[in-house]
Amino acid sequence: MKKQKSYAGASPALFLVPTPIGNLDDMTPRAVETLKGVERIFAEDTRVTKVLLSHFNITTPMQSYHAFNEETQVDKIIELLNSGKSVALVSDAGLPGISDPGYYAARRALDAGFAVIALPGPNAAVTALVASGLPCERFYFYGFLSSRKTQKRKELTWLSFFEDTLVFYEAPHRLTETVGLIYEILGDREIVIARELSKVHEEYIRGKAGEILSELEGVKGEIVIIVKGADQSPVQDLLNQKSIAEHYEHYLKLGLSPMEAVKAVAKDRGVAKNEIYKHVR
Structure with a gap:
């Protein structure tokens, strides 16, 4: 110490x-x-x-x-x-x-x-967060998501269960793809795009992920993305509504590999991976 x-x-x-x-x-x-x-x-x-x-x-x-x-x-x-x-x-x-x-x-x-x-x-992340209009008392700063689409899917799948407000940095040329994946994987959540903070062209775009997608073409500058956290735990919904096999298929559809899907289901349900394999092989 x-x-x-x-x-x-x-x-x-x-x-x-x-x-x-x-x-x-x-x-x-x-x-x-x-x-x-x-x-x-x-x-x-x-x-x-x-x-x-x-x-x-x-x-x-x-x-x-x-x-x-x-x-x-x-x-x-x-x-x-x-x-x-x-x-x-x-x-x-x-x-x-x-x-x-x-x-x-x-x-x-x-x-x-x-x-x-x-x-x-x-600090751009905190500046954007406090002006976003989304909850600030608990937030998760992720920084930049992967530039590779497959890996970005996996990262967003993991983050989809967080109830805290999510904060990302993103490059302008990847913004439309990233918001599209947020819409696909996290759902039509409230989202804020903050760009060029503290500069002459400072701008905030606020709305649901689906509705602001059409507003992102040609957006330039330094960008922060703020996403509202999950309203209620999607994990609990999966546990209540789906079998282990359906739970596993859910992760496969989101782009996880079979091994990653097994790990995710095992973690969600608090059981050993071997227990999951019994239901998905």
């Missing part, structure tokens, strides 16, 4: 600094001062961060830190911390580590005995 008192002799430390998701006015004074005060800034894309630093007159040296050089750059972060120098990590927009690089650096710094200090700030 380890305890961290972030502001009691925490130097040197790794600071995870959030950056605006579209509006530079959302950059906090604390974030600016932190970036000015550290010895080095590691940025997901130095070209993007250069614009931010220039706007706020931040002259701290900067290096790249992204998915393709993460291991090498983490070693450099640890070297700097070992030499007594604090560093900051930023992504292009939002909080480092949320669908962006950051976790590995935090883990390595903690394992090496250094403090990791996250500053609060902009």
Whole structure:
């Protein structure tokens, strides 16, 4: 067990600094001062961060830190911390580590005995959620669904039983396909498409999954999808209304492989997989 008192002799430390998701006015004074005060800034894309630093007159040296050089750059972060120098990590927009690089650096710094200090700030998922009009007290953030349709089906099938509000990120060119699969697998639920948050063209599209499908052609920008959770547990409906064999067939129709369908039925019913195989072979 380890305890961290972030502001009691925490130097040197790794600071995870959030950056605006579209509006530079959302950059906090604390974030600016932190970036000015550290010895080095590691940025997901130095070209993007250069614009931010220039706007706020931040002259701290900067290096790249992204998915393709993460291991090498983490070693450099640890070297700097070992030499007594604090560093900051930023992504292009939002909080480092949320669908962006950051976790590995935090883990390595903690394992090496250094403090990791996250500053609060902009986040597209939470911003979209609180403005969605859907329940916010419990939600499940999934990030990006798979770009492969077969895998995306499996992910949505698993998520279809969640009663919590679901939150996804999605690329514009996959939006229509993804909402179509949500409609097919999760049903005609309330859904909100939030795009270009905090920017001039910020837009929310609210409605049932089926009715907004026709509105998605040509939608551009950074996109968040918010989906209302299941009104009542579909699992309980399956248990009450279907035999084990029908339960199994239900999952096959949703795109799961026979083995995955058996696992899903066994989990739903709280029995061993062998019990399910007796009914489906």
